[in-house]
Amino acid sequence: xxxxxxxxxxxxxxxxxxxxxxxxxxxxxxxxxxxxxxxxxxxxxxxxxxxxxxxxxxxxxxxxxxxxxxxxxxxxxxxxxxxxxxxxxxxxxxxxxxxxxxxxxxxxxxxxxxxxxxxxxxxxxxxxxxxxxxxxxxxxxxxxxxxxxxxxxxxxxxxxxxxxxxxxxxxxxxxxxxxxxxxxxxxxxxxxxxxxxxxxxxxxxxxxxxxxxxxxxxxxxxxxxxxxxxxxxxxxxxxxxxxxxxxxxxxxxxxxxxxxxxxxxxxxxxxxxxxxxxxxxxxxxxxxxxxxxxxxxxxxxxxxxxxxxxxxxxxxxxxxxxxxxxxxxxxxxxxxxxxxxxxxxxxxx
Ligand SMILES: [Zn+2]
Numbered sequence: 518x519x520x521x522x523x524x525x526x527x528x529x530x531x532x533x534x535x536x537x538x539x540x541x542x543x544x545x546x547x548x549x550x551x552x553x554x555x556x557x558x559x560x561x562x563x564x565x566x567x568x569x570x571x572x573x574x575x576x577x578x579x580x581x582x583x584x585x586x587x588x589x590x591x592x593x594x595x596x597x598x599x600x601x602x603x604x605x606x607x608x609x610x611x612x613x614x615x616x617x618x619x620x621x622x623x624x625x626x627x628x629x630x631x632x633x634x635x636x637x638x639x640x641x642x643x644x645x646x647x648x649x650x651x652x653x654x655x656x657x658x659x660x661x662x663x664x665x666x667x668x669x670x671x672x673x674x675x676x677x678x679x680x681x682x683x684x685x686x687x688x689x690x691x692x693x694x695x696x697x698x699x700x701x702x703x704x705x706x707x708x709x710x711x712x713x714x715x716x717x718x719x720x721x722x723x724x725x726x727x728x729x730x731x732x733x734x735x736x737x738x739x740x741x742x743x744x745x746x747x748x749x750x751x752x753x754x755x756x757x758x759x760x761x762x763x764x765x766x767x768x769x770x771x772x773x774x775x776x777x778x779x780x781x782x783x784x785x786x787x788x789x790x791x792x793x794x795x796x797x798x799x800x801x802x803x804x805x806x807x808x809x810x811x812x813x814x815x816x817x818x819x820x821x822x823x824x825x826x827x828x829x830x831x832x833x834x835x836x837x838x839x840x841x842x843x844x845x846x847x848x849x850x851x852x853x854x855x856x857x858x859x860x861x862x863x864x865x866x
Contacts, residue, residue: 578619578638580857580864585813585845586628587620587853588643589838590829593652594670601648601833605668611838612677615642618842619855622687625729625770629804629824631817636683637858643814644688645807645829646670647733647772651704651711653690654719663715671723686726691733691772691807694758701736702762720762730759731770732803740779746790748779753790753799769804776809786825813845816854818863 592601594608603611615622620642627633633641646653655666665672678684695701703719704711724730734740734751735758743751756768771785779785787802804824811828815821830841845853857864 578855579866580637581852581855581866582633582857582864583816583819583866584640584852584854585850586623586641586643586816587813587841587845588645588807588827588829590645590647590807590809590831591653591670592647592833593650594673595652598834603832605673608670609673609677611832612674614838614842616677616681616684618846622684624687624727625689625731625805627687628817629769632860633817633854633856634860635856635858637856639856640853641856644674645691645731645772646688647691648737649690649692649701649703649733651709654703654723655709655711656715656719657710663718665722675726686728689729689731689770690720690723691731691770692720692755692759693733693735693737694755695735702758717762720759724763724766729770730763730766730768731772731807732756732759732768732801733772734774737774739775739777740773740785741777743779745779745781745784745788748781748784749788749790749801752784752788752803753801756801757799768801770807771803771805772807773809813841813851813853 589611591603591608593603594605595602597604598607619639621635621639622644623633623635623641625643628641628643635641651669653670655669655672656663657666658664665675667673667676674688675686678686692702702716704715720730732752732755734755738747738751740748740751752771759766759768773785785803785806787800789798789800791798805827806825807827807829809829810831813830814827815823817824830838832838844851855864
């Protein structure tokens with residue numbers, strides 16, 4: 518759950534930081550013993566693939582590029598499952614299950630631009646990470662050098678990719694530049710040991726790796742509650758903050774906080790806000806708008822594909838991945854996208 522700052526949209530960032538520190542002081546995060554956790558992950562991954570029923574491994578791999586694509590949605594990756602939380606062990610298991618079942622992570626750009634270039638028989642999956650908590654991306658200092666904490670989601674994912682080289686760093690981080698309680702670009706100073714100076718380097722690192730950055734408003738604002746002006750300020754400043762970290766970055770996606778649309782739905786897609794100080798007009802335009810739920814998304818080659826309302830598959834607490842993947846292996850409207858290996862031809866069933 519989030520701790521949005523209950524103030525008006527015009528609050529200066531300094532005040533937001535002060536509020537973040539105040540709330541952050543009561544947030545306790547347990548640092549697990551790295552070695553023990555890593556050992557457990559390795560064990561669970563092996564157990565997972567060994568226990569996988571042959572029927573799912575040998576799912577029909579006839580090409581179908583009109584099939585569904587799961588857009589997975591994670592929030593915090595922590596010690597144990599809960600609301601908006603999955604355990605690290607579970608997260609690792611979900612990556613292993615996806616890999617074993619022939620899924621390959623793609624980028625939002627590949628989805629939107631219809632450039633899904635996968636080997637024959639493979640299926641695309643889009644990863645999304647909401648809320649920018651340190652559990653997703655934590656730096657630790659080791660012998661004077663800054664390294665990605667291998668127990669944070671980014672660390673787990675990058676380690677997985679290293680040992681599964683057919684996967685590349687792909688996925689979308691829907692960040693909150695100015696939220697309180699450690700959710701401002703993956704943590705603030707004093708929260709979970711994360712330093713303020715690491716915020717922009719983290720965002721930059723993600724973009725350099727091949728991950729993508731996505732708007733999630735400034736501090737998780739419920740967009741249905743606000744005037745058109747505040748909605749546009751939230752979205753323009755959200756995109757502007759990403760631009761501050763990665764100059765010139767084109768923000769193509771917006772994840773609606775709580776899946777709530779602004780009263781004027783078009784403002785989720787595009788709008789403008791004038792900075793009262795500089796009088797500069799900041800425009801934003803999102804090619805994709807993500808809902809919080811709704812099941813596997815349509816293929817971009819499906820005539821009913823609507824990037825302005827993309828359903829997602831949330832993973833948290835008791836909401837598990839396997840039932841969705843099982844449903845996508847059955848014939849019917851939810852059957853999965855399977856590549857024919859030729860990006861120039863759209864394979865139809
Ligand atoms: Zn969120």
